[in-house]
Structure formats: C-alpha cells, structure tokens
Amino acid sequence: MSEDEPTGGLLDQDGRPITNLPERGFVRKVADWASARSMWLLWYCTGCGAVELPPSFTSRYDMERYGIGPMATPRQADIFLITGYLSVKTVKRIVRSYEQMQDPKYVLGHGSCTIDGGMYWDSYATVKDVGLYIPVDLYIAGCMPRPEAIFQTFEKLQDMIIKGEAVGWKKYKDNYSWYRKNQDNVFKRGPDWALEEPELR
C-alpha cells in the first residue's frame, strides 16, 4: 500500500478514523463466537502496568477461565495489551509488533498513560495518545487499573467480538495513510524496517 494514496478512510467529527462494520455471514458469526472464547494475549509491559499481570495470569484471578492465555510472539497473538506509557522509542516497537499480528487483532490500552499521557502529559519523551498510531479497541482507565478492570474489559471485548464490533484491525487497513502520517510525525522507519514493502518472491 503506498502512503500517498488515500485508502477510503472515513473520519468522524473529531477527525478520528472510523470504519464500516463488515458484513458477516453465518459461518463468520459462528467463528467469531468461538474465537472470542479462545484468545491469546500478547502483553507489552511498558510503564508500570506489568505488576498487574502476574495476578491476572495466576490462580488468584485466572485468566484461563475466559480462554485467554499468554503468548510469547506477536504472530500468534490475538489481543495486544499495552500496559502503560509509551516512549517515542517504544511506540516504534509497538507499531512493528502490531503489524506482525494477524487479523483479526484487538488492542487494549491499559492505564491513563495510553489515553492521554497520564502523569507524563508534558513529557517530551512519551507519546500521549496511543490511538493516533494504532487503533485501540478498548481503553482501561486508571492509574493503574486493577485486575478486576482488566477482566471487565475482556468481557466487554468478547461481547464486541461476538457482535462484530471490534473492528480496530479493519480501521487500520482502511485508514492506513492516516495512521502512517501520525507515525511518521514521531519516528522514522529505518532501512531495517522489514515490514515496509516486503519483497515478494
């Protein structure tokens, strides 16, 4: 996809990209219903949020009840949980990991820092709104949110997937040039960025 050709992006009144909900056939609906109950979670522990994840994984709250399990690589993960502030350097890695994940993929922003910078609102080093660089399906407010809030978000995300409303991944495709413009404002894609224009052979 070349960056100067606009990709049918729709913007809402705040100038944020939106997308139409995809048409789903019966098989797709069944598949969504099933996949909402078996998801792998890639947790990107930036900021302070990492300490809330061990209780979520382990027997106290037990994430496996929801069919959600931790996964080590982006290529096999469905949910991308970003647990805190992102420095400009980190957002580069975030975009790179996000682009490696396969559709459909869902992003959860955990903590105030992913919403508006939180307590780092005037820092030169952290990006303020993760939604400008990758589409975030759900934000979890709080500094920091407790595991209960994470689980409430999982339930909401499952609902959204079953209803076909969690379409962040489609939004990213449809409005790629909008996201790409914001990404280029804060970092450069160097020659080692393997995902830009892959060589097909």
Next chain:
Amino acid sequence: MVEDSYDHTKRKDQRTGTYKPKNIPVDDVMNEVIRTFSDAERIERKGKSAEVVVGKFTVSETLAIFKKRGYDHFVALTCIDLIEEDQFEMVYHLFSYGAKVHVYLKTRIDREGPSIDSVIEVFRPAITYEREIKEMFGVDFPGNPRLTQFILEDWEGPPPMLKDFDSIQYVQDHFGIKVRNPKTLPPKWKKAGDA
C-alpha cells in the same frame, strides 16, 4: 608527601592476595592540585566529601592527579544548566575506596556554543556520560569519538534538558494533543506571557 608511582602489584595484601586501595587523605591531594594550578579553588564542605573548582582547560590534568592518588572511581559526570548566568556547570564525581571520600570537581563553560575537552584519555567510562550530555544539553566534547545519538531516537528538536526548552509547546506540536487550559497550570509551568 605522597608517592608518585601507582603500582597495584606492590599494594597487594600478601596474606589474602587482594588489592588494597590507596589511602591518601584528600587534603594532601587538594593541596597538590592548588599548588599545580593557580586557578584551582577549593570550596569547603562538611563530611566525607571535597569540592574543587578548576579552569575549563585543566580538567583532564586535575583528574589525572586525582586518579594517580587513589581517587580512581569515576562515578558520574553531570551537567547543570545555569541559565541566569549563561553558563553550564560540569561536575566530575570521583571516589576513593581507600580514603572513602567523594570528590566533586567542577568547572564552568559558556552556554553559547558549549564545548569542553573530553576526559576519556584519563577515565574511559566518561565516554558514555559525555555522549548523554551531548544529547541532553548539546555540549560538545572534542576528542570523544562516540557522540552519536543515544537515548532519544529520531530526535530533531533542541536538547530537551535545557531550562529554556518549552516542553508544553513541544508536546502540542508533536503529539497531537492540546493542553486545554494553561491558566490552570501550577505556577512553575506558566510562561512569562501567560495571564
């Protein structure tokens, strides 16, 4: 008088075979520094620390004297932006394991086109500290071969640790958010023009 040669092998503890750090009182070394450099000035401090202000061009030689006398741990290099005086203050922190004394070696440089000779000939670890200060304050260190981009990736703005770096303006320009009401900010964030 302090001895001149510094030979680790001679100071080995024969019984345990371990290196024994040199224990030379800081006053002796300070007197030597002040005798050697006419512009060096000692500043009184309490406790196990000592402070000396030297000229910009004698930093390496002064550090070499301290190193030879057992003050051989280069703890850190810091830079302070003294914007009212239009100067940067560089502080070289040294420590002696024998005398158990911290030494702060200070010097001032101009804020305009700041530059000071690198000290990596004396203390090799300074290479990273100088790299950081180059990035955060824009101070140049002739003689340091490694002043490349360090922590900030793809940075094009002014050095961010300078006192006159406008953080709020930078945030509004680069991260696509508006600081809604600057009037409600605490006074230290307000600029002169704000009501």
